[in-house]
Amino acid sequence: MIPLSRAFRSFCLHHRCLSSLMEVPFSKYEGAGNDFIVVDMTSRISTPLTSGQRLRMCNRKTGIGADGVLVLQQSELPGFTFKLLYYNADGQESSLCGNGSRCSLAFAEQIGLVDFDHAGSHVIKFEACDGSHLGGKMAGGQYFVDIRDVRISDVKRIDEMNYFLNTGSPHHVRFVEHLTQTDVPGIGKEIRWKTYGKEGSNVNFVQMSLQNPRQISVRTFERGVEDETLACGTGAVASAIAAYLRHQYDKKPIGCASSQDPMTTQVLMEGGTLEVAFKLQGNIFSDIRLRGPVRHVFEGNIVV
Structure with a gap:
Protein backbone atom coordinates (compact mmCIF):
# COMPACT_ATOMS: atom_id res chain seq x y z
CA MET A 1 0.00 0.00 0.00
CA ILE A 2 1.33 3.43 -0.93
CA PRO A 3 1.08 5.82 2.07
CA LEU A 4 -0.93 9.00 1.52
CA SER A 5 1.13 12.15 1.43
CA ARG A 6 0.57 14.71 4.18
CA ALA A 7 -0.66 17.25 1.61
CA PHE A 8 -3.19 14.81 0.16
CA ARG A 9 -4.48 13.87 3.64
CA SER A 10 -4.86 17.57 4.43
CA PHE A 11 -6.76 18.09 1.17
CA CYS A 12 -9.13 15.20 1.98
CA LEU A 13 -9.82 16.48 5.48
CA HIS A 14 -10.42 20.00 4.18
CA HIS A 15 -12.77 18.72 1.46
CA ARG A 16 -14.67 16.61 4.01
CA CYS A 17 -15.10 19.65 6.28
CA LEU A 18 -16.36 21.76 3.38
CA SER A 19 -18.84 19.10 2.33
CA SER A 20 -20.36 19.07 5.84
CA ASP A 146 -47.90 37.87 27.45
CA ILE A 147 -45.93 36.23 30.27
CA ARG A 148 -47.26 33.46 32.51
CA ASP A 149 -48.74 34.32 35.93
CA VAL A 150 -46.44 34.76 38.93
CA ARG A 151 -47.55 33.94 42.46
CA ILE A 152 -46.39 36.24 45.24
CA SER A 153 -45.54 33.11 47.24
CA ASP A 154 -43.08 32.10 44.49
CA VAL A 155 -41.15 35.38 44.79
CA LYS A 156 -38.28 34.85 47.21
CA ARG A 157 -37.38 37.95 49.22
CA ILE A 158 -33.78 37.26 50.20
CA ASP A 159 -33.46 40.62 51.97
CA GLU A 160 -34.63 44.17 51.34
CA MET A 161 -32.19 44.56 48.43
CA ASN A 162 -32.39 41.11 46.80
CA TYR A 163 -35.26 39.12 45.31
CA PHE A 164 -35.52 35.99 43.21
CA LEU A 165 -38.36 34.95 40.88
CA ASN A 166 -39.07 33.08 37.67
CA THR A 167 -40.81 34.90 34.81
CA GLY A 168 -40.26 32.14 32.26
CA SER A 169 -36.54 32.45 33.01
CA PRO A 170 -34.97 32.62 36.49
CA HIS A 171 -33.96 36.09 37.68
CA HIS A 172 -32.10 37.46 40.66
CA VAL A 173 -33.08 41.10 41.22
CA ARG A 174 -30.75 43.34 43.20
CA PHE A 175 -31.66 46.95 44.02
CA VAL A 176 -28.80 49.45 43.88
CA GLU A 177 -28.48 53.19 44.49
CA HIS A 178 -26.04 53.99 41.69
CA LEU A 179 -26.72 51.86 38.62
CA THR A 180 -24.15 53.53 36.37
CA GLN A 181 -21.39 52.77 38.88
CA THR A 182 -22.35 49.10 39.31
CA ASP A 183 -19.95 46.44 38.04
CA VAL A 184 -22.64 44.43 36.26
CA PRO A 185 -20.33 41.82 34.61
CA GLY A 186 -18.24 41.29 37.74
CA ILE A 187 -20.97 41.16 40.39
CA GLY A 188 -23.39 39.45 38.01
CA LYS A 189 -20.93 36.64 37.42
CA GLU A 190 -20.69 36.10 41.20
CA ILE A 191 -24.44 36.12 41.89
CA ARG A 192 -25.36 34.14 38.75
CA TRP A 193 -24.78 30.74 40.41
CA LYS A 194 -26.06 31.47 43.91
CA THR A 195 -29.84 31.24 43.71
CA TYR A 196 -30.95 28.83 41.00
CA GLY A 197 -29.41 25.38 41.18
CA LYS A 198 -26.92 24.05 38.67
CA GLU A 199 -28.14 26.18 35.74
CA GLY A 200 -27.76 29.48 37.54
CA SER A 201 -29.85 32.59 36.90
CA ASN A 202 -29.85 35.93 35.17
CA VAL A 203 -29.00 38.90 37.39
CA ASN A 204 -30.76 42.26 37.21
CA PHE A 205 -29.52 45.44 38.88
CA VAL A 206 -32.35 47.90 39.50
CA GLN A 207 -32.39 51.57 40.45
CA MET A 208 -35.72 53.03 41.52
CA SER A 209 -36.75 56.45 40.25
CA LEU A 210 -37.06 59.08 42.99
CA GLN A 211 -39.48 61.11 40.88
CA ASN A 212 -41.67 58.35 39.41
CA PRO A 213 -42.50 55.14 41.34
CA ARG A 214 -43.65 53.59 38.07
CA GLN A 215 -40.25 53.93 36.44
CA ILE A 216 -37.12 51.86 37.06
CA SER A 217 -33.70 51.63 35.41
CA VAL A 218 -32.28 48.14 34.88
CA ARG A 219 -29.04 46.55 33.73
CA THR A 220 -28.88 42.77 33.25
CA PHE A 221 -26.21 40.08 33.31
CA GLU A 222 -27.50 37.20 31.17
CA ARG A 223 -26.55 33.58 31.62
CA GLY A 224 -25.58 31.84 28.38
CA VAL A 225 -24.22 35.14 27.12
CA GLU A 226 -22.15 35.39 30.33
CA ASP A 227 -22.03 39.16 30.09
CA GLU A 228 -24.20 42.24 30.28
CA THR A 229 -26.74 42.62 27.49
CA LEU A 230 -28.40 45.86 26.39
CA ALA A 231 -31.83 44.62 27.46
CA CYS A 232 -33.65 41.57 28.81
CA GLY A 233 -37.41 41.10 28.47
CA THR A 234 -38.10 38.54 31.19
CA GLY A 235 -35.62 40.49 33.33
CA ALA A 236 -37.66 43.66 32.84
CA VAL A 237 -40.78 41.76 33.99
CA ALA A 238 -38.98 40.31 37.03
CA SER A 239 -37.59 43.72 37.97
CA ALA A 240 -40.99 45.43 37.65
CA ILE A 241 -42.68 42.84 39.87
CA ALA A 242 -39.88 42.96 42.46
CA ALA A 243 -40.04 46.77 42.47
CA TYR A 244 -43.78 46.68 43.08
CA LEU A 245 -43.37 44.25 45.99
CA ARG A 246 -40.52 46.28 47.46
CA HIS A 247 -42.76 49.35 47.50
CA GLN A 248 -45.43 47.32 49.30
CA TYR A 249 -42.94 46.09 51.90
CA ASP A 250 -41.86 49.70 52.42
CA LYS A 251 -45.53 50.74 52.55
CA LYS A 252 -44.97 53.35 49.85
CA PRO A 253 -47.86 54.13 47.47
CA ILE A 254 -47.12 53.10 43.90
CA GLY A 255 -50.55 52.98 42.27
CA CYS A 256 -53.12 50.31 41.67
CA ALA A 257 -52.53 46.83 40.31
CA SER A 258 -56.00 45.48 41.04
CA SER A 259 -58.00 43.14 38.81
CA GLN A 260 -59.70 46.20 37.27
CA ASP A 261 -56.74 48.49 36.87
CA PRO A 262 -53.48 47.11 35.47
CA MET A 263 -50.30 48.86 36.50
CA THR A 264 -47.66 49.77 33.96
CA THR A 265 -43.97 50.17 34.79
CA GLN A 266 -41.57 51.89 32.44
CA VAL A 267 -38.29 49.96 32.38
CA LEU A 268 -35.28 51.94 31.15
CA MET A 269 -32.56 49.61 29.86
CA GLU A 270 -29.23 50.30 28.19
CA GLY A 271 -30.61 49.57 24.71
CA GLY A 272 -34.05 51.15 25.00
CA THR A 273 -37.27 51.35 26.99
CA LEU A 274 -39.66 48.48 27.66
CA GLU A 275 -43.05 48.55 29.37
CA VAL A 276 -44.37 45.91 31.74
CA ALA A 277 -48.06 45.83 32.65
CA PHE A 278 -49.78 43.48 35.11
CA LYS A 279 -52.76 43.02 37.39
CA LEU A 280 -52.75 41.73 40.94
CA GLN A 281 -55.58 39.25 41.58
CA GLY A 282 -55.40 37.99 45.12
CA ASN A 283 -51.83 36.76 45.48
CA ILE A 284 -51.21 36.31 41.76
CA PHE A 285 -49.67 38.71 39.26
CA SER A 286 -51.74 38.04 36.14
CA ASP A 287 -52.24 39.49 32.66
CA ILE A 288 -48.51 40.22 32.55
CA ARG A 289 -47.60 41.89 29.29
CA LEU A 290 -44.18 42.92 27.99
CA ARG A 291 -44.14 45.45 25.18
CA GLY A 292 -41.57 47.51 23.35
CA PRO A 293 -39.79 48.23 20.07
CA VAL A 294 -38.55 45.66 17.56
Whole structure:
Protein backbone atom coordinates (compact mmCIF):
# COMPACT_ATOMS: atom_id res chain seq x y z
CA MET A 1 0.00 0.00 0.00
CA ILE A 2 1.33 3.43 -0.93
CA PRO A 3 1.08 5.82 2.07
CA LEU A 4 -0.93 9.00 1.52
CA SER A 5 1.13 12.15 1.43
CA ARG A 6 0.57 14.71 4.18
CA ALA A 7 -0.66 17.25 1.61
CA PHE A 8 -3.19 14.81 0.16
CA ARG A 9 -4.48 13.87 3.64
CA SER A 10 -4.86 17.57 4.43
CA PHE A 11 -6.76 18.09 1.17
CA CYS A 12 -9.13 15.20 1.98
CA LEU A 13 -9.82 16.48 5.48
CA HIS A 14 -10.42 20.00 4.18
CA HIS A 15 -12.77 18.72 1.46
CA ARG A 16 -14.67 16.61 4.01
CA CYS A 17 -15.10 19.65 6.28
CA LEU A 18 -16.36 21.76 3.38
CA SER A 19 -18.84 19.10 2.33
CA SER A 20 -20.36 19.07 5.84
CA LEU A 21 -21.02 22.82 5.85
CA MET A 22 -24.44 24.22 5.02
CA GLU A 23 -25.77 27.61 4.01
CA VAL A 24 -28.40 28.99 6.38
CA PRO A 25 -30.72 31.90 5.50
CA PHE A 26 -31.32 34.17 8.50
CA SER A 27 -32.69 37.50 9.63
CA LYS A 28 -31.20 39.71 12.32
CA TYR A 29 -33.58 41.45 14.74
CA GLU A 30 -33.17 43.52 17.86
CA GLY A 31 -35.59 44.47 20.61
CA ALA A 32 -34.34 47.37 22.74
CA GLY A 33 -30.77 46.35 21.88
CA ASN A 34 -31.27 42.67 22.71
CA ASP A 35 -30.20 41.15 19.36
CA PHE A 36 -31.08 37.80 17.80
CA ILE A 37 -30.46 35.66 14.75
CA VAL A 38 -33.82 34.33 13.55
CA VAL A 39 -34.11 31.21 11.41
CA ASP A 40 -37.23 29.89 9.67
CA MET A 41 -37.50 26.11 10.07
CA THR A 42 -41.24 25.81 9.64
CA SER A 43 -40.60 23.56 6.63
CA ARG A 44 -40.57 19.91 7.69
CA ILE A 45 -37.51 19.27 5.50
CA SER A 46 -35.39 21.85 7.34
CA THR A 47 -32.06 20.59 8.66
CA PRO A 48 -31.68 21.33 12.40
CA LEU A 49 -28.75 23.44 13.51
CA THR A 50 -26.19 21.98 15.87
CA SER A 51 -25.06 23.71 19.06
CA GLY A 52 -21.67 24.33 17.44
CA GLN A 53 -23.26 26.01 14.42
CA ARG A 54 -25.41 28.23 16.66
CA LEU A 55 -22.33 29.14 18.69
CA ARG A 56 -20.43 30.16 15.55
CA MET A 57 -23.38 32.19 14.28
CA CYS A 58 -23.56 34.19 17.53
CA ASN A 59 -19.82 34.92 17.64
CA ARG A 60 -19.36 38.67 17.20
CA LYS A 61 -15.85 38.29 15.76
CA THR A 62 -16.22 35.41 13.29
CA GLY A 63 -19.97 35.05 12.85
CA ILE A 64 -23.05 37.24 12.61
CA GLY A 65 -23.04 38.25 16.27
CA ALA A 66 -26.04 38.00 18.58
CA ASP A 67 -27.27 37.40 22.13
CA GLY A 68 -29.06 34.27 20.92
CA VAL A 69 -30.72 32.31 18.14
CA LEU A 70 -34.48 32.06 17.57
CA VAL A 71 -35.79 29.12 15.57
CA LEU A 72 -39.39 29.04 14.32
CA GLN A 73 -40.89 25.60 13.72
CA GLN A 74 -44.33 24.30 12.93
CA SER A 75 -46.41 23.67 16.03
CA GLU A 76 -48.21 20.37 16.35
CA LEU A 77 -50.90 22.03 18.50
CA PRO A 78 -54.11 23.26 16.84
CA GLY A 79 -54.57 27.02 16.80
CA PHE A 80 -50.87 27.82 17.29
CA THR A 81 -49.13 29.91 14.62
CA PHE A 82 -45.63 28.52 15.32
CA LYS A 83 -43.36 26.92 17.87
CA LEU A 84 -40.46 29.02 19.14
CA LEU A 85 -37.14 27.55 20.25
CA TYR A 86 -34.61 29.83 21.91
CA TYR A 87 -30.87 29.23 22.17
CA ASN A 88 -28.38 31.34 24.11
CA ALA A 89 -25.21 32.71 22.54
CA ASP A 90 -23.40 29.63 23.88
CA GLY A 91 -25.43 27.52 21.43
CA GLN A 92 -27.46 25.74 24.11
CA GLU A 93 -31.25 25.68 24.35
CA SER A 94 -32.51 27.91 27.12
CA SER A 95 -35.67 29.08 28.86
CA LEU A 96 -38.16 31.73 27.73
CA CYS A 97 -36.77 34.86 26.10
CA GLY A 98 -39.15 37.81 26.32
CA ASN A 99 -37.51 40.12 23.79
CA GLY A 100 -36.75 37.14 21.56
CA SER A 101 -40.43 36.23 21.62
CA ARG A 102 -41.34 39.76 20.56
CA CYS A 103 -38.79 39.63 17.75
CA SER A 104 -40.16 36.27 16.61
CA LEU A 105 -43.57 37.90 16.11
CA ALA A 106 -42.06 40.51 13.79
CA PHE A 107 -40.20 37.79 11.89
CA ALA A 108 -43.38 35.69 11.58
CA GLU A 109 -45.00 38.74 10.04
CA GLN A 110 -42.04 39.22 7.69
CA ILE A 111 -42.19 35.66 6.31
CA GLY A 112 -46.00 35.68 6.01
CA LEU A 113 -46.97 33.38 8.87
CA VAL A 114 -49.23 36.09 10.26
CA ASP A 115 -50.75 39.32 8.98
CA PHE A 116 -50.96 41.75 11.89
CA ASP A 117 -53.23 44.69 11.36
CA HIS A 118 -51.78 48.03 12.34
CA ALA A 119 -54.51 48.70 14.90
CA GLY A 120 -52.98 46.00 17.07
CA SER A 121 -56.22 44.09 17.50
CA HIS A 122 -54.92 40.89 15.96
CA VAL A 123 -53.36 38.54 18.49
CA ILE A 124 -51.78 35.16 17.79
CA LYS A 125 -50.96 32.18 19.96
CA PHE A 126 -47.53 30.57 19.78
CA GLU A 127 -45.81 27.74 21.57
CA ALA A 128 -42.65 28.26 23.66
CA CYS A 129 -40.63 26.14 26.07
CA ASP A 130 -42.92 26.97 29.00
CA GLY A 131 -46.20 26.51 27.14
CA SER A 132 -48.69 28.77 25.37
CA HIS A 133 -48.21 32.51 24.88
CA LEU A 134 -50.18 35.29 23.26
CA GLY A 135 -48.46 37.97 21.24
CA GLY A 136 -49.28 40.74 18.86
CA LYS A 137 -48.49 44.08 17.29
CA MET A 138 -49.46 47.46 18.68
CA ALA A 139 -49.98 50.83 17.06
CA GLY A 140 -46.65 52.47 16.37
CA GLY A 141 -44.99 49.20 15.40
CA GLN A 142 -44.30 47.90 18.90
CA TYR A 143 -44.78 44.20 19.67
CA PHE A 144 -46.00 42.60 22.87
CA VAL A 145 -45.97 39.17 24.45
CA ASP A 146 -47.90 37.87 27.45
CA ILE A 147 -45.93 36.23 30.27
CA ARG A 148 -47.26 33.46 32.51
CA ASP A 149 -48.74 34.32 35.93
CA VAL A 150 -46.44 34.76 38.93
CA ARG A 151 -47.55 33.94 42.46
CA ILE A 152 -46.39 36.24 45.24
CA SER A 153 -45.54 33.11 47.24
CA ASP A 154 -43.08 32.10 44.49
CA VAL A 155 -41.15 35.38 44.79
CA LYS A 156 -38.28 34.85 47.21
CA ARG A 157 -37.38 37.95 49.22
CA ILE A 158 -33.78 37.26 50.20
CA ASP A 159 -33.46 40.62 51.97
CA GLU A 160 -34.63 44.17 51.34
CA MET A 161 -32.19 44.56 48.43
CA ASN A 162 -32.39 41.11 46.80
CA TYR A 163 -35.26 39.12 45.31
CA PHE A 164 -35.52 35.99 43.21
CA LEU A 165 -38.36 34.95 40.88
CA ASN A 166 -39.07 33.08 37.67
CA THR A 167 -40.81 34.90 34.81
CA GLY A 168 -40.26 32.14 32.26
CA SER A 169 -36.54 32.45 33.01
CA PRO A 170 -34.97 32.62 36.49
CA HIS A 171 -33.96 36.09 37.68
CA HIS A 172 -32.10 37.46 40.66
CA VAL A 173 -33.08 41.10 41.22
CA ARG A 174 -30.75 43.34 43.20
CA PHE A 175 -31.66 46.95 44.02
CA VAL A 176 -28.80 49.45 43.88
CA GLU A 177 -28.48 53.19 44.49
CA HIS A 178 -26.04 53.99 41.69
CA LEU A 179 -26.72 51.86 38.62
CA THR A 180 -24.15 53.53 36.37
CA GLN A 181 -21.39 52.77 38.88
CA THR A 182 -22.35 49.10 39.31
CA ASP A 183 -19.95 46.44 38.04
CA VAL A 184 -22.64 44.43 36.26
CA PRO A 185 -20.33 41.82 34.61
CA GLY A 186 -18.24 41.29 37.74
CA ILE A 187 -20.97 41.16 40.39
CA GLY A 188 -23.39 39.45 38.01
CA LYS A 189 -20.93 36.64 37.42
CA GLU A 190 -20.69 36.10 41.20
CA ILE A 191 -24.44 36.12 41.89
CA ARG A 192 -25.36 34.14 38.75
CA TRP A 193 -24.78 30.74 40.41
CA LYS A 194 -26.06 31.47 43.91
CA THR A 195 -29.84 31.24 43.71
CA TYR A 196 -30.95 28.83 41.00
CA GLY A 197 -29.41 25.38 41.18
CA LYS A 198 -26.92 24.05 38.67
CA GLU A 199 -28.14 26.18 35.74
CA GLY A 200 -27.76 29.48 37.54
CA SER A 201 -29.85 32.59 36.90
CA ASN A 202 -29.85 35.93 35.17
CA VAL A 203 -29.00 38.90 37.39
CA ASN A 204 -30.76 42.26 37.21
CA PHE A 205 -29.52 45.44 38.88
CA VAL A 206 -32.35 47.90 39.50
CA GLN A 207 -32.39 51.57 40.45
CA MET A 208 -35.72 53.03 41.52
CA SER A 209 -36.75 56.45 40.25
CA LEU A 210 -37.06 59.08 42.99
CA GLN A 211 -39.48 61.11 40.88
CA ASN A 212 -41.67 58.35 39.41
CA PRO A 213 -42.50 55.14 41.34
CA ARG A 214 -43.65 53.59 38.07
CA GLN A 215 -40.25 53.93 36.44
CA ILE A 216 -37.12 51.86 37.06
CA SER A 217 -33.70 51.63 35.41
CA VAL A 218 -32.28 48.14 34.88
CA ARG A 219 -29.04 46.55 33.73
CA THR A 220 -28.88 42.77 33.25
CA PHE A 221 -26.21 40.08 33.31
CA GLU A 222 -27.50 37.20 31.17
CA ARG A 223 -26.55 33.58 31.62
CA GLY A 224 -25.58 31.84 28.38
CA VAL A 225 -24.22 35.14 27.12
CA GLU A 226 -22.15 35.39 30.33
CA ASP A 227 -22.03 39.16 30.09
CA GLU A 228 -24.20 42.24 30.28
CA THR A 229 -26.74 42.62 27.49
CA LEU A 230 -28.40 45.86 26.39
CA ALA A 231 -31.83 44.62 27.46
CA CYS A 232 -33.65 41.57 28.81
CA GLY A 233 -37.41 41.10 28.47
CA THR A 234 -38.10 38.54 31.19
CA GLY A 235 -35.62 40.49 33.33
CA ALA A 236 -37.66 43.66 32.84
CA VAL A 237 -40.78 41.76 33.99
CA ALA A 238 -38.98 40.31 37.03
CA SER A 239 -37.59 43.72 37.97
CA ALA A 240 -40.99 45.43 37.65
CA ILE A 241 -42.68 42.84 39.87
CA ALA A 242 -39.88 42.96 42.46
CA ALA A 243 -40.04 46.77 42.47
CA TYR A 244 -43.78 46.68 43.08
CA LEU A 245 -43.37 44.25 45.99
CA ARG A 246 -40.52 46.28 47.46
CA HIS A 247 -42.76 49.35 47.50
CA GLN A 248 -45.43 47.32 49.30
CA TYR A 249 -42.94 46.09 51.90
CA ASP A 250 -41.86 49.70 52.42
CA LYS A 251 -45.53 50.74 52.55
CA LYS A 252 -44.97 53.35 49.85
CA PRO A 253 -47.86 54.13 47.47
CA ILE A 254 -47.12 53.10 43.90
CA GLY A 255 -50.55 52.98 42.27
CA CYS A 256 -53.12 50.31 41.67
CA ALA A 257 -52.53 46.83 40.31
CA SER A 258 -56.00 45.48 41.04
CA SER A 259 -58.00 43.14 38.81
CA GLN A 260 -59.70 46.20 37.27
CA ASP A 261 -56.74 48.49 36.87
CA PRO A 262 -53.48 47.11 35.47
CA MET A 263 -50.30 48.86 36.50
CA THR A 264 -47.66 49.77 33.96
CA THR A 265 -43.97 50.17 34.79
CA GLN A 266 -41.57 51.89 32.44
CA VAL A 267 -38.29 49.96 32.38
CA LEU A 268 -35.28 51.94 31.15
CA MET A 269 -32.56 49.61 29.86
CA GLU A 270 -29.23 50.30 28.19
CA GLY A 271 -30.61 49.57 24.71
CA GLY A 272 -34.05 51.15 25.00
CA THR A 273 -37.27 51.35 26.99
CA LEU A 274 -39.66 48.48 27.66
CA GLU A 275 -43.05 48.55 29.37
CA VAL A 276 -44.37 45.91 31.74
CA ALA A 277 -48.06 45.83 32.65
CA PHE A 278 -49.78 43.48 35.11
CA LYS A 279 -52.76 43.02 37.39
CA LEU A 280 -52.75 41.73 40.94
CA GLN A 281 -55.58 39.25 41.58
CA GLY A 282 -55.40 37.99 45.12
CA ASN A 283 -51.83 36.76 45.48
CA ILE A 284 -51.21 36.31 41.76
CA PHE A 285 -49.67 38.71 39.26
CA SER A 286 -51.74 38.04 36.14
CA ASP A 287 -52.24 39.49 32.66
CA ILE A 288 -48.51 40.22 32.55
CA ARG A 289 -47.60 41.89 29.29
CA LEU A 290 -44.18 42.92 27.99
CA ARG A 291 -44.14 45.45 25.18
CA GLY A 292 -41.57 47.51 23.35
CA PRO A 293 -39.79 48.23 20.07
CA VAL A 294 -38.55 45.66 17.56
CA ARG A 295 -36.30 46.41 14.59
CA HIS A 296 -35.35 44.31 11.57
CA VAL A 297 -31.60 44.92 11.21
CA PHE A 298 -30.61 42.91 8.13
CA GLU A 299 -30.83 39.47 6.53
CA GLY A 300 -28.58 37.17 4.58
CA ASN A 301 -27.03 33.73 4.39
CA ILE A 302 -24.27 32.27 6.51
CA VAL A 303 -22.20 29.14 5.83
CA VAL A 304 -21.73 27.10 9.02
